[in-house]
Amino acid sequence: MSWPAAVLWVMMIAALFSRGPGLLYLLVCTGAFGSLQMLPFSGGVNVLPQSACAALFVCKVLVQRGNITRGIESALDPQRMMLFTAFVVHAVFGALILPRTFLGLFEVVPISAPMFGTDILRPASGNYTQSCYIMLSYGTALAFSTIGQSDALRIYYLRALLWAAYVLVLTGIIDLITYNLHIGYVLEPFRTATYSFLVDVEAEGAKRVVGLMTEASSFGTVCVGLMASLVFLRPFYKQGLEHLLALVAIALLGAMTILSTSSTGLVGLGVLGFIYGVDLLYRTLDASNKRRDQIKQEFAVIFLVVFVALAGTLLKPSLLDPVSTMIDGLVYEKAKSASYAERTMWTRIGWQAFLDTGGMGAGLGSIRVSNWAVSILGSTGLFGAMLMFGFIAQQALTVPRSVSKEQAAFGTALKLSLLPTLAMYLVVATIPDIGIAVASMLGLIAATHTPRSALRSASTLSEGRA
Structure with a gap:
């Protein structure tokens, strides 16, 4: 150490x-x-x-008084963490069962291989480590949904x-x-x-x-x-x-x-x-x-940045040369690189694993790809993808009830914050794990939904007053 x-x-x-x-x-x-x-x-x-x-x-x-009960309620609440809970159970079970079910039937790019290349599907240490990672991300989201x-x-x-x-x-x-x-x-x-x-x-x-x-x-x-x-x-x-x-x-x-x-x-x-x-x-x-x-300040900053950029370009057009060179190297030349070809191969084989298993997936930790959506599909199958993407869509699109304007605005800002990261995941993510940072935000977004117990209590109270 x-x-x-x-x-x-x-x-x-x-x-x-x-x-x-x-x-x-x-x-x-x-x-x-x-x-x-x-x-x-x-x-x-x-x-x-x-x-x-x-x-x-x-x-x-979770050791704080009452948080285990609140955590369980959040985990089983359809508006908060239930879909994520179901995904983790399905993914961990599949990590243990699917590599043995489809043992040796097709090739994959192993996630834990010392050298990049293909190998036949078989149980590997990656099935256990990736299960631990996804459970840790889930635990983080659950903790934030409990106290958020x-x-x-x-x-x-x-x-x-x-x-x-x-x-x-x-x-x-x-x-x-x-x-x-x-x-x-x-x-x-x-x-x-x-x-x-x-x-x-x-x-x-x-x-x-x-x-x-x-x-x-x-x-x-x-x-x-x-x-x-x-x-x-x-x-x-x-x-x-x-x-x-x-x-x-x-x-x-x-x-x-x-x-x-x-x-x-x-x-x-x-x-x-x-x-x-x-x-x-x-x-x-x-x-x-x-x-x-602060919308006036934002427009002022945008105007200033655009004005400086245009003025600099007009006074010295060569200022854009390094930018165009960098974009050419990172975008156009990237498609010709060995790295791009290798990552494309990972994704192609991961997608084929999804097809070869009849949409069931090869198991969490069995494949390496370079596209998060394909990673979810190839690892956990169509059902796992429906649960994970359904959970994210649910948190991103649903409007929380019985919360203050401040809480609702905070949740909206978190949702917008997630989108660039998820877009980058679709380009380079090699494993299904959403990571601690994204899990934290999803947990905070889920926390903006009022617990069912609170809604029942409010309903009972209003009925009593009536």
Whole structure:
């Protein structure tokens, strides 16, 4: 175990037994450490800081008085977590049964293979590790759905996102500095996971920023995910220092995404820009919208950015040359690369596994693809896909009842924040697991739905008064 892992363990255990929101802050911030192994003897299994912190967070939530009962109610509530609960049960059962049912009948790209290539379908360690990962994500979503109706928790969550943004930006800056000073070895204690690392890659003569992730694509994806959260949740920060810090963080995360030269990150930025534009138009036309308080400031910033960009282009047209070169390399040349061909092959074989099993799937952890939708289908089958996509659609589209305008607006902002990340998942995600960050947001969205017990109590009370 490296010293950063030891330090994080001490911080997490101390936060576990504290009364403050420290563990929540650590849960969100540790997403920046995507290459750090937290176990001294892993046996090939990687436990990242955010996963370790999530396990402690779930335990801390559920041991609080009454939360087990509330958690069970949320897990079985059709409006909140029931579809996700059913998906996890189905996926874990399939991970144990399906690889044995279809043993040796067709080829897959194994998720835990030491070298990329095809092999016949067989039970593997990935079936167990991926089951653990998806259960941990589910536990995180369940914990947030249990306590997410608290106004205090929403405030803590907003602050945690702000801390996480600056931690992530700091890791990117450190990565750049150590590379340019040729002292990259100082980051080796933070890069101890048994993954393949691409941390010293250049694009167009400049270093691709990876922070403390395994590669630039992962770093860019996390940057866009956090940036989307801050963009849409920005109206909920207090005017003054907090709001200013949020604006600065958005700008820095955008810069880090560009410096990562991640094609996935650029896709995410494009989706974020489109969704923000549609949402801005909607808020402009809806005079009663809770999130339109700062709409004049937003238009002023947009006008300023567009004016500076146009002025710079007119004064010096060559300013766009590096941008066009980067886009050409990341978009047009990407389709000719060996990496693109390999990832396309993964997805094709994963889709074929879905067809070869008659739509039942090869089992969680049996296949590696490069498309989240195909990963869900190829691993858990049509029924699993209906449950997972149904759960996400339900949380994204349903309107919560009996909640304040503040809670409803907060839920809407979270829903919009999710879309860029889900779009990026469709491009590069190799496994069905939604991850801790997305699970946290889905849990908070589910928490905006009033529990059935509260609705029954309100109904009984109103009948009594009548």
